[in-house]
Amino acid sequence: MADHAEGLPVAVVGAGPVGLAAAAELADRDVPVVVLEKGGRAGAAVAEWGGVRLFSTWRDLVAPAAEKLLAGTGWTRPDDGAYPTGADWVRDYLEPLAAALGERVRLGAEVVGVSRRGRDRVVDADRGEQPFTVRVRTADGREERILARAVVDASGTWASPGPLGADGLPALGEAAVADRLSYRVPDLGDPAVRSRYAGRRTAVVGSGHSALTALVALAGAAERGPGTHAVWVLRRGGVGDAFGGGDADQLAARGALGERARQAVESGHITVVTGFRTAEVRNSGGRVVLVDEDGRELDPVDEAVVLTGFRPDLSFLSEVRLGLDATLQAPAALAPLIDPNMHSCGTVYPHGAEELSHPEPGFYLAGMKSYGRAPTFLALTGFEQVRSIAAAIAGDHEAAARVELVLPETGVCQGSGLPDPEEAARQDTAGGGCCGPSAGPQLVELGKNLRAHRET
Numbered sequence: 001m002a003d004h005a006e007g008l009p010v011a012v013v014g015a016g017p018v019g020l021a022a023a024a025e026l027a028d029r030d031v032p033v034v035v036l037e038k039g040g041r042a043g044a045a046v047a048e049w050g051g052v053r054l055f056s057t058w059r060d061l062v063a064p065a066a067e068k069l070l071a072g073t074g075w076t077r078p079d080d081g082a083y084p085t086g087a088d089w090v091r092d093y094l095e096p097l098a099a100a101l102g103e104r105v106r107l108g109a110e111v112v113g114v115s116r117r118g119r120d121r122v123v124d125a126d127r128g129e130q131p132f133t134v135r136v137r138t139a140d141g142r143e144e145r146i147l148a149r150a151v152v153d154a155s156g157t158w159a160s161p162g163p164l165g166a167d168g169l170p171a172l173g174e175a176a177v178a179d180r181l182s183y184r185v186p187d188l189g190d191p192a193v194r195s196r197y198a199g200r201r202t203a204v205v206g207s208g209h210s211a212l213t214a215l216v217a218l219a220g221a222a223e224r225g226p227g228t229h230a231v232w233v234l235r236r237g238g239v240g241d242a243f244g245g246g247d248a249d250q251l252a253a254r255g256a257l258g259e260r261a262r263q264a265v266e267s268g269h270i271t272v273v274t275g276f277r278t279a280e281v282r283n284s285g286g287r288v289v290l291v292d293e294d295g296r297e298l299d300p301v302d303e304a305v306v307l308t309g310f311r312p313d314l315s316f317l318s319e320v321r322l323g324l325d326a327t328l329q330a331p332a333a334l335a336p337l338i339d340p341n342m343h344s345c346g347t348v349y350p351h352g353a354e355e356l357s358h359p360e361p362g363f364y365l366a367g368m369k370s371y372g373r374a375p376t377f378l379a380l381t382g383f384e385q386v387r388s389i390a391a392a393i394a395g396d397h398e399a400a401a402r403v404e405l406v407l408p409e410t411g412v413c414q415g416s417g418l419p420d421p422e423e424a425a426r427q428d429t430a431g432g433g434c435c436g437p438s439a440g441p442q443l444v445e446l447g448k449n450l451r452a453h454r455e456t
């Protein structure tokens, strides 16, 4: 890094769990940092799903550097074995953490552009010598420019939910029926939301944990009130492993969610429609009709809950030289390890600054956004990512490379998930692979070998 960038802060985009953990790591290393959050509070995205109970316990939801920083503030660590809601996570951890970081956290500061001083993405001339320019729009509409020595984009994907169209584009007519669509898990604890779905027929489109959460909630409402029914719309040809690993899931609450969804389907309050790839949606007499690629029409519903995953907002990174995977829009070195097309067990080999870096030196994607369109991101992963990134920015490359991460497995086996097909075959024949009982430690080891291999 050029001398003149030495005194400049690291800009962290987003005051969510991972952005704040990044700031705590950097503060712990006396590296100046500014966290830019577009929302009016820390954990602004998490607060929007405040009614959802997490399937991780507090043990896995507090970053080590954050705990260290909070220790001096009289903060009390919540019970490790308890499962918070999103609202608990914000109130009992994210907001106290932001307060402990003090002026380093700027709320109401939306990042609308990132580039290099005096150079667009094409210009090479002493590019790496130039600080980043971070363009910020403040809540009162002013625009500012901040110079930064490095940028950690931890802005998540919550603001970019997937559309109804099975091809990844909005379905024909989607905008016209927007008042009947929701892209969030309905919080039936809220009376206004409850009245929208009670006694009515709702389509739930998607197969991830959010869809399972919505199905369980709607089946519960159906138990309490006649006329409430859900239609689970799946692109895939069968339910398959959509309910997850059940008892085999090392995250007990995640496994239990799948089991509750299975019981909800078996209860009869939910109709399952498979092999339905939505292409169009129509308004028919005030109700919503989904039409699939082959012209098949779903019986009319009153509401549709669209939970088809998330995708990264890359619009404000147009001037940054990113190295993204064509499929997942995740960092190219990370993508093969999290690709849902070949990896389901949730184990991800340890990765850090190296895998999260890009052709643009000093720029990192971290947190939910680093997974691009891949599901299964866990906060634990993000905490380890930013520990490594902070070490790299501080020049402590030994600590940056020493990444360790063992994640709770989903208990769902599909393919080995190992990046090296030869290694995958060797592991599978040895009865290991990422679904084998001893996968975690082996993957840590493998991670190191892969790294060593890459460095030679």
Ligand SMILES: Cc1cc2nc3c(=O)[nH]c(=O)nc-3n(C[C@H](O)[C@H](O)[C@H](O)COP(=O)(O)OP(=O)(O)OC[C@H]3O[C@@H](n4cnc5c(N)ncnc54)[C@H](O)[C@@H]3O)c2cc1C
Binding pocket: 013, 014, 015, 016, 017, 018, 019, 036, 037, 038, 039, 042, 043, 044, 045, 046, 049, 052, 053, 054, 055, 056, 060, 109, 110, 111, 112, 154, 155, 156, 157, 158, 159, 210, 316, 366, 367, 368, 369, 377, 378, 379, 380, 382
């Ligand atoms: C319903 C739900 C349940 C989950 N349950 C679990 C669980 O049990 N266990 C687990 O480990 N993980 C869970 N996750 C996954 C993950 O841990 C969370 O999504 C977590 O909030 C990700 O943290 P993050 O900091 O990467 O992103 P976010 O929490 O999304 O934070 C990003 C922040 O960036 C801000 N921002 C966005 N764009 C800009 C911009 N341009 N400028 C400035 N600020 C910006 C947003 O307002 C937001 O506050 C869950 C996710 C969801 C959606």
